[in-house]
Amino acid sequence: MPFDFTPTELETWQQLLLDAARIVRVRWRQGDYGNAGGPRCAVGALREAAALIDEQGLFSDVYTCALLRFGDRLKGTIPKWNDTPGRTAEEVATAMEEAAMETAHV
DSSP, X not given: OTTOSXXXXXXXXXXXXXXXXXXXXXXXXXXXXXXXXXXXXXXXXXXXXXXXXXXXXXXXXXXXXXXXXXXXXXXXXXXXXXXXXTOOHHHHHHHHHHHHHTTOOO
């Protein structure tokens, strides 16, 4: 994995993207968001990862920031990109990691 380390200076939205990438690598799907614990698309994985930090009251801001940063990286809509025929889980996870690390100070 290109970003298999424990960073120390990541913003919460960056960590969210890395957490979602881990979900995608293990159980990715195309066509719909999926259910927590089951296969997830890119947006579904972000939602699931964000729910884990919801106790801090950050879900909406952190999730929105991660979603926007990932969408900016793709230069398009996440669902359309995720659902492109031939797309792989590895491509999705790597793109999430790259979006997270673009501005990381580690």
